[in-house]
Amino acid sequence: xxxxxxxxxVLVFGAGxxxxxxxxxxxxxxxxxxxxxxxxxxxxxxxxxxxKIMNKGAGNCIACHAVTDLKDLPFHGEIGPTLDGAAxxxxxxxxxxxxxxxxxxxxxxMMPSFYKTDGFVRLGNAYTGKxxxxxxxxxxxxxxxxxxxxxxxxxKEE
Amino acid sequence: MNAAKKLASAIAxxxxxxxxxxxxxxxxxxxxxxxxxxxxxxxxxxxLQDAFDTIYSGWRFRTDETQALQIDDFENPAMIFVxxxxxxxxxxxxxxxxxxxxxxEDGPEQFAGLSATMPKVIGGKLTTMEDLLNAHRAKAMxxxxxxxSGPEMQAMVALIGLQSRGMPMNVAIDGEAAPFWEKxxxxxxTRYGQLELSCANCHEDSYxxxxxxxxxxxxxxxxxxxxxxxxxxLISKHNRFRGCIRDTRAHTFAEGSDEFRALELYVASRSxxxxxxxxxxxx
Numbered sequence: 001x002x003x004x005x006x007x008x009x010v011l012v013f014g015a016g017x018x019x020x021x022x023x024x025x026x027x028x029x030x031x032x033x034x035x036x037x038x039x040x041x042x043x044x045x046x047x048x049x050x051x052k053i054m055n056k057g058a059g060n061c062i063a064c065h066a067v068t069d070l071k072d073l074p075f076h077g078e079i080g081p082t083l084d085g086a087a088x089x090x091x092x093x094x095x096x097x098x099x100x101x102x103x104x105x106x107x108x109x110m111m112p113s114f115y116k117t118d119g120f121v122r123l124g125n126a127y128t129g130k131x132x133x134x135x136x137x138x139x140x141x142x143x144x145x146x147x148x149x150x151x152x153x154x155x156k157e158e
Numbered sequence: 159m160n161a162a163k164k165l166a167s168a169i170a171x172x173x174x175x176x177x178x179x180x181x182x183x184x185x186x187x188x189x190x191x192x193x194x195x196x197x198x199x200x201x202x203x204x205x206l207q208d209a210f211d212t213i214y215s216g217w218r219f220r221t222d223e224t225q226a227l228q229i230d231d232f233e234n235p236a237m238i239f240v241x242x243x244x245x246x247x248x249x250x251x252x253x254x255x256x257x258x259x260x261x262x263e264d265g266p267e268q269f270a271g272l273s274a275t276m277p278k279v280i281g282g283k284l285t286t287m288e289d290l291l292n293a294h295r296a297k298a299m300x301x302x303x304x305x306x307s308g309p310e311m312q313a314m315v316a317l318i319g320l321q322s323r324g325m326p327m328n329v330a331i332d333g334e335a336a337p338f339w340e341k342x343x344x345x346x347x348t349r350y351g352q353l354e355l356s357c358a359n360c361h362e363d364s365y366x367x368x369x370x371x372x373x374x375x376x377x378x379x380x381x382x383x384x385x386x387x388x389x390x391x392l393i394s395k396h397n398r399f400r401g402c403i404r405d406t407r408a409h410t411f412a413e414g415s416d417e418f419r420a421l422e423l424y425v426a427s428r429s430x431x432x433x434x435x436x437x438x439x440x441x
Binding site for chain 2: 060074075076110113122123124125127128129130131132136
């Protein structure tokens with residue numbers, strides 16, 4: 001195999017696997033705060049799963065954001081804007097970017113970065129108060145980010 | 159994102175930030191035992207005027223039910239612990255065969271005003287009430303130190319604090335205190351942990367708003383130790399600091415650490431002008 005053929009093979013093979021591969025937090029490309037590519041490499045998000053993440057675990061989006069569609073759940077916060085009509089105001093790429101790392105679009109925002117693994121001050125081991133050791137997992141997985149984005153895309157008023 | 163959208167978001171954000179009073183403190187007055195009028199709202203101290211015009215006691219952010227527990231000492235569950243501290247005050251402990259009252263014959267009343275000025279620098283060291291109590295236990299009584307957030311220590315901190323109830327908080331931030339205060343201020347604005355939250359994110363930028371089921375106050379510490387209904391005991395300032403920083407998914411600091419001494423001084427200085435409410439009752 002000559003060098004040109006080998007380069008072509010690598011390019012074709014590389015492109016083929018990249019499309020089906022998860023994008024790691026360090027590799028996410030933000031364009032003016034938006035992320036055009038699915039973090040899971042194409043698998044669509046699950047709306048029902050996204051709806052659950054809005055309320056629980058490391059998602060807990062309604063701690064700060066009110067959502068009329070989730071009014072069966074108690075105690076919606078009011079620190080961030082309401083998410084009603086989010087899909088009218090933002091594109092999918094913008095919502096993905098905001099959920100993954102809102103600080104890329106809104107400098108200094110209070111919103112935690114849900115798909116980020118570095119740059120923390122005194123990173124802890126979850127909620128134990130102890131120091132973190134070893135590899136850092138983002139607050140939400142790539143699939144969970146996509147699920148939340150899929151749910152947010154259902155929030156239309158217009 | 160186009161410029162128009164960005165502008166709209168910026169305006170929406172500014173509107174939210176500019177109107178924390180929307181769901182903010184209520185208009186209730188705190189009068190304790192029908193005789194002691196408390197200042198729960200006053201002009202922000204000079205060092206804080208870039209952030210606030212007005213400072214409010216955390217009491218103003220609590221429900222009527224929780225507020226009611228603090229307006230009458232017979233209803234205030236913290237008073238059980240204050241009574242226990244009165245007993246400790248008279249109890250001999252340690253190798254010297256002394257109690258607090260062996261030296262402090264006039265009782266805890268002699269400490270009126272002290273807590274309003276704590277923490278303060280003594281002998282070059284930033285000193286909290288807990289530090290003072292353990293130092294006296296060691297030196298005068300030959301007694302073992304009390305655990306920082308233990309029931310004996312916080313009961314005694316509450317008893318001493320009660321002697322200043324109704325007096326304005328007035329901690330010094332200049333002179334020898336300045337470097338400690340600067341360190342505490344830096345901590346207040348540091349975004350700790352995986353959630354990257356500073357004290358200021360919640361208690362300066364978002365006070366008055368709901369975060370899930372919690373009504374955010376300005377995080378004032380003029381009522382500590384405070385009886386926390388959730389934990390059904392007196393909670394120290396450092397215990398609350400530790401819990402807040404832990405809840406940002408951070409490696410928190412230890413109670414009694416120099417970091418928390420500095421943070422205590424800074425946060426106390428944000429309360430300057432509010433009445434000492436010790437022992438307060440919170441949710």
